[in-house]
Amino acid sequence: MTNSQAANSSVNSVPFGAFEYFPDNLEWSTQMLRLFSYCYVRGADFSEVHSVAKALPVGDDAAWQAGFSKLAHSIEADARESAAGGHDITARDAFLRATIYHRISGQLADISGASEVAPGLEDSVRCFLEAARRMKPAFVPVEVPFQGASLPGYLCVPDVADGTQLPAVIDFGGIDAWAEEQYFKIGAALAERGYAVLLLNGPGQGAAKMRGIYGSYDFEVAAAAAVDYLEGLVEVDANRIGLIGSSLGGYFAARAAAFEPRLRATVIWGAMNGIDPRVFDEKAASGRRGSRIRQLERFLGVEGREALIEHARKFQLGPDVMGNVSAPVLVMHGESDALVPVSDARAVYDDIKHPDKALKLYPAGTPGCAHCQLDALAIAQRDICDWLDDQLKP
Known part of the structure; x- marks a missing residue:
């Protein structure tokens, strides 16, 4: 089989x-x-x-x-x-x-x-x-300084008049994400709308993982490095920086929204309230579930059930984390998500105490109901970009 x-x-x-x-x-x-x-x-x-x-x-x-x-x-x-x-x-x-x-x-x-x-x-x-x-404008390979090393990614800065500063968006994917694929999911759509766009391989992702930079629960550290980088660009308005995270990146985005106060807007594209340590039971070694567990081992740079459980206990959100959110947040989730239950999205949303928050659910059988709107990219791009326009453009 x-x-x-x-x-x-x-x-x-x-x-x-x-x-x-x-x-x-x-x-x-x-x-x-x-x-x-x-x-x-x-x-x-x-x-x-x-x-x-x-x-x-x-x-x-x-x-x-x-x-x-x-x-x-x-x-x-x-x-x-x-x-x-x-x-x-x-x-x-x-x-x-x-x-x-x-x-x-x-x-x-x-x-x-x-x-x-x-x-x-x-x-x-x-x-x-x-x-x-x-491409015009081009997506140029860049290196974002990070903990004595750097995170590889791509930067696109649309042409602007001298002295004009643009709103900017940082984008991360999930556990198997490479920055190149994020261009298709949202990067090109953002650039066309006039945003400076930073597509980044975070810790544990893409080329960063190949360099030995592995994933961690405290993703806000990488988010802060990305904000630092954008603040150093003369074309970027440091007061209009947003962030998008999809799939496991939805967990990353939630951590960033909670602990990086310089973000002015955050999109949690596929919510994830944490990793349940119970998924690493003794029956998890074979089949597709076993493959996903080995994927998580590669992401974290660890091997074995005990190491995974130790990390999983740290990958948790809840009110103690989400209560720190200090800027607008959009949570998006499909009700037919086969990887993460819609209850995670509701829990993350409920734990956010900031008054400017929105929860967008896509009912089963309608466009957008699958994991991270894989079935309806046009719908997802519309909802994300229009919301960011309302938050980050004067």
Whole structure:
């Protein structure tokens, strides 16, 4: 039995609520939603994705990897041909799709070891760099000083008149996030609306993890480093800095909102009230659940049940944390989230005592009901960007 098949023997009891490309496989359907959602932002093409997915033996993770890796290399070759012919916009768009196809090809790989990297990710970064240098405005690789080292990411500063200062937004993803993918989820939408955008690999994420900078419960330290960096840019208005965190990044964003007072607005995109130590019971070693636990080990840079439990006890929010929030917060959550129950969103929202708070729930069966609105990126971008406009633009 493959990892994905095993996952379906213990599927979350919450109805999926969104389009199921593979009705008998929650994990595969979730990843297909991810791909179809990126069609909205030129990160994928429906026909290209369907041409691969329709021929896959459902639940065969190795076939998934091979199929989407082949597609990624084919689209990357098209991009290089266009670039060689001087067709930079065509090349940019193809490199963007190759970025996502390389990324998704290794999404279901069950890898082990703290330093291991999922197949396709380094190819994905390479393709994004090719696309980024053809963008206007460009997303430029940057290093944010952090605890004697630095966190890698990308900065985009839209063109402005001399002396004009822009509102800025820091964006982090979740446990398996790479800053490159955040461009598609929200980065490009923010830049188009005139924000300076910092897409960052936080501790335990992407290239930061590859450098040995592992995740920790006190994410506000990384958020503070990001704010410090933005405050040093002459183009940025230090009094109009916001932050977005999605998936496990929703927990990060909550910590940042509670302990980084320089943030003027925070979006918790998929709330998470903490990590329940009980998930690391003796039956958790196999199947997709076991794969996610090994993913958490890589994120934290630890191995073993006892070490995970020790960390999990620190990954908790509650009123003692959220009672410190001092600026507006938007909490967003899908009622059919198969990874984190909607009760977490309600608990996080209720624990915030600041009067300027909003809770946006997406009912089951409607666009946005899946985890972090994977099924409706257009809806998520609308709700996030309009709310940030109201908070950060004069």
